[in-house]
Amino acid sequence: MDFRSLIAARGALSGVIADALVVVVAGELKQQTLDKPLADALQDAVNQGDLQWKPGRVLYLHRLPGVKAPRVIVAVAADGTAKAIRTAVQAALGQAKGTGAKHVAVAYAGTGELGAEHAEVAVTSAADAVYTYRHTKPSAQPAPALQKLSVVCTKTESKAVQAGLARGEAIAEGVRLARECANRPANHATPTFLADQARQLGKQFGFKVEVLDRKAVEKLGMGSFLAVAQGSDEPLRFIVVRYEGAAKSQAPVVLVGKGITFDTGGISIKPSAEMDEMKFDMGGAASVLGTLRAIGELKPKVNLVGIIPACENMPSGRAVKPGDVVTSMSGQTIEILNTDAEGRLILCDALTYAERFKPAVVVDIATLTGACVIALGHHNSGLFTADDALAAELLAASRKALDPAWRMPLDDEYEEGLKSNFADMGNVGSRAGGAITAAMFLKKFTGKYRWAHLDIAGTAWKSGAAKGATGRPVPLLTHFVLSQARQPAA
Structure with missing residues (x-):
């Protein structure tokens, strides 16, 4: 897989170009830093009971008006710890595997800056999601469509994200x-x-x-x-x-x-x-x-x-x-x-x-x-x-x-x-x-x-x-x- 960072201003995720946009939400609903199309959709899903604010819960939104990514997957990470984020990312990527998405962008909403550990978690979770043993099983299912994963970050976060991507990719290969x-x-x-x-x-x-x-x-x-x-x-x-x-x-x-x-x-x-x-x-x-x-x-x-x-x-x-x-x-x-x-x-x-x-x-x-x-x-x-x-x-x-x-x-x-x-x-x-x-x-x-x-x-x-x-x-x-x-x- 190809792992890289993708620069975007905080609160401007609707403009991210990818086959699927995974939005990991942590903290309370009111703390989410989302632009209007995503914020309105998230609030409506919670109000309608379509998304429970519990760790690992996901919501799939298709062709959301005002959002460039044709697929949006919202995943709840509760307290925002690395462990909670991994649970959320794994659940979201499990949902993405069932689609034709080749490029998934992972973004984090909520308070606090994005760090190396967040990028590392995204990489290792994606690598685990696409691994399939084939050496003595040629009839194994074909590889998932997922080929590229980007971690969305701001310019000030990019250095830490790059370090996390490098470490995550090395560990994933190991x-x-x-x-x-x-x-x-x-x-x-x-x-x-x-x-x-x-x-x-x-x-x-x-x-x-x-x-x-x-x-x-x-x-x-x-x-x-x-x-x-x-x-x-x-x-x-x-x-x-x-x-x-x-x-x-x-x-x-x-x-x-x-x-x-x-x-x-x-x-x-x-x-x-x-x-x-x-x-x-x-x-x-x-x-x-x-x-x-x-x-x-x-x-x-x-x-x-x-x-x-x-x-x-x-x-x-x-x-x-x-x-x-x-x-x-x-x-x-x-x-x-x-x-x-x-x-x-x-x-x-x-x-x-x-x-x-x-x-x-x-x-x-x-x-x-x-x-x-x-x-x-x-x-x-x-x-x-x-x-x-x-x-x-x-x-x-x-x-x-x-x-x-x-x-x-x-x-x-x-x-x-x-x-x-x-x-x-x-x-x-x-x-x-x-x-x-x-x-x-x-x-x-x-x-x-x-x-x-x-x-x-x-x-x-x-x-x-x-x-x-x-x-x-x-x-x-x-x-x-x-x-x-x-x-x-x-």
């Missing part, structure tokens, strides 16, 4: 890449495919890309990662991508994404119902690739490293068995009590590998536990860290990105559940607090740097009729990396 990778079936989205995606990003944005094979991983002593991969005929890949946007002296931000391209559970095999959705178990890896793409577009002054351990978790005569003990790259031994708790086994070696970059901060992202879904549902990602300042930074990024997360406990007492009689630790604890003990397991490999863990098992994809990847938490991660670019160099 989300699209993450969704596209995760939506592909496991016979397409293999570890090798993820490595190829990383190499393509390297060529496009000048990233340094290194892909390690089994022999290189063995040499590094990643016994935990190797144990998970050994049951599959599909070769593992350990992917490292580096963006260097700041001085070499500045410690990098490191993102580690779980890349299980299909998870059967291994010998501890999963129930067959909905097992097809385990193609989404590389949602963490997909989000790292998507964030790298967004950062490549925006080029902030920050150093960023993406690490993706990628493999399948399959049952076979070679597969790791419950009770096996393996030695991680850190030298710590692990009793594998449940082969379906494999994500933490590949992440722990990647977290140890991250030490070599002497990072400013490490964030791992993983569709790690069903327990997190039970705890938080599908709205908030689970955030785990013992660092209060880091938690505050990530939560601030989640709010700014409208990509919510909720901080979970990480008290030392939870570590008791990981004790083993035969190794330094077991890979699972009891069922109670399963998402927390999983995070406690990872914490054992992060003592040399600031660290946080995002459990996205409930947010990386949707089930049911809307089944598909969401691209989360690319928006959160992108805003977090951008915020680190404003921190002083190490």
Whole structure:
């Protein structure tokens, strides 16, 4: 899609030329800064009960006299917060999709100036509205007619709007890449495919890309990662991508994404119902690739490293068995009590590998536990860290990105559940607090740097009729990396 700003004086929306004009109204009715044709139509619709002044309500007006745009869609944003505006824009664009409009202009009415966050919301909402997965479904519905979106603003607002458009478009492209990778079936989205995606990003944005094979991983002593991969005929890949946007002296931000391209559970095999959705178990890896793409577009002054351990978790005569003990790259031994708790086994070696970059901060992202879904549902990602300042930074990024997360406990007492009689630790604890003990397991490999863990098992994809990847938490991660670019160099 083509995203741009469109200059118009406040209160002169009737003269905006577009196939459809979306008017987002916030605040009270009397506060709307609309010229007479639009103001009269809005007041009449409210008086007649055709438009309720509630968040997300929309009104479609066709060929309104005195208005150049042939289609007008009024959407209510209530308090005018970014979240309310997103709800309004999404509802309006849903209405516009059913028309032949190719160019939609989004304008905001009410008090206050238009900011970058408003433009970003418009772009990401539009990108979400037009996304359709087609790679293995050639019979998919044709692309929506919407090809161009303009954000209407005044001259004084244009600089902020341009910044918001750029950020929104970069995030939207990152989300699209993450969704596209995760939506592909496991016979397409293999570890090798993820490595190829990383190499393509390297060529496009000048990233340094290194892909390690089994022999290189063995040499590094990643016994935990190797144990998970050994049951599959599909070769593992350990992917490292580096963006260097700041001085070499500045410690990098490191993102580690779980890349299980299909998870059967291994010998501890999963129930067959909905097992097809385990193609989404590389949602963490997909989000790292998507964030790298967004950062490549925006080029902030920050150093960023993406690490993706990628493999399948399959049952076979070679597969790791419950009770096996393996030695991680850190030298710590692990009793594998449940082969379906494999994500933490590949992440722990990647977290140890991250030490070599002497990072400013490490964030791992993983569709790690069903327990997190039970705890938080599908709205908030689970955030785990013992660092209060880091938690505050990530939560601030989640709010700014409208990509919510909720901080979970990480008290030392939870570590008791990981004790083993035969190794330094077991890979699972009891069922109670399963998402927390999983995070406690990872914490054992992060003592040399600031660290946080995002459990996205409930947010990386949707089930049911809307089944598909969401691209989360690319928006959160992108805003977090951008915020680190404003921190002083190490």
